[in-house]
Amino acid sequence: MTAEPAVAPHQAVPEGEEPDEAARQLYLAIIAEGGRIPFADITDTERTALRQLLDIGLLMANRMDRCYTAVSPRSVSDRLGSELRSEATRLLVRAENLPGALDGLTRAYDAMPRPSGRAGGAVYVEGHVHIRQRISQLVSDCRSEVLTAQPGHRPADTLQIALAQDVQLLQRGCSLRTIYQPVAFAEPPAIAYAEEVTRHGSQIRVLDEPFQRLIVFDRSVAVISANDDNSTAAFISDPASLAFLIGGFERDWARADTAEAAAALGHGPARTIPDRVGRLLARGLTQRAVATRLGLSERTVAGHISRLRDRYGAQTLFQLGWLMRGDRDDR
16 A cells, blocks of 8 residues: 555635646546545546645545545535635725725825916826826726727837727727727838737727827827927816817717728728728829828829729729729728
8 A cells, every 4th residue: 555645735716716627537537436435445547636636625635544535625615615605704804995095196186286287177288208197097086988089000019009008998898999090000110009908898980081280088088299390299188178179079089990800800801992092082092182181192092093094994084983982891
């Protein structure tokens, strides 16, 4: 007979775990033998399953008889249930005490100097670093909803910062709605960002029109660019201004396209750049307007138009737009 395996003191079943199939089969085999098994009858392949049953408490070691004996699962369930309820009570008490424990830090955070405002409920912040810091504070303070309109490209480093913040925001139960232009999905980092935040519940739409950059937090603070290079931002809390900005966002959201966002994320038929050029021509836009709308050079757009003319046999832009009217995606 082999010596008794080393038995550690009883420990509660790890969180979220139950006996695996091997442990269940070993327990049932022991029950079939009358509820006991000698130490010497445990094989090397059964050691892991044995350890599970001992840790959970479904087996106990009888050193006097040099065997393991089965314990009623009902008593184990009652004991573990009591332990889990005690742990839940401890966690609830900790959750109740946590705000008080962090009260000093919270007061210091709330007292942190903020940029001074101007008349009309607007605060102007200069410098990209300071703007990102203020936006980060608003994200961490947000409790229900963020609305964003993001025209043009978003740099990869900006997306990396935004991803961490936005995922945490969504995990807290806040909603996030974003409007993009088609050109935003021309780069892999933007697609990767969009896929990750949509996986956590964010909503994305695409609007093939010019619009201004905008972020609105809890419908109480809006952030807009205050100059052409986005190096100064205005943080607006005036109710009338907020209502105007939110109304504009909701109108754009209603007109924006969900199909194009789905296509960009691989959930629908993809629209190529020539397709988008053709749709805009069919709506009566000029070559320059199409280039501006899509963020392309006029030379690139001219190349797409030349190929579309060949495809449709059109001599002029007007004729091409007329011939492509059936391809227009009316929303």
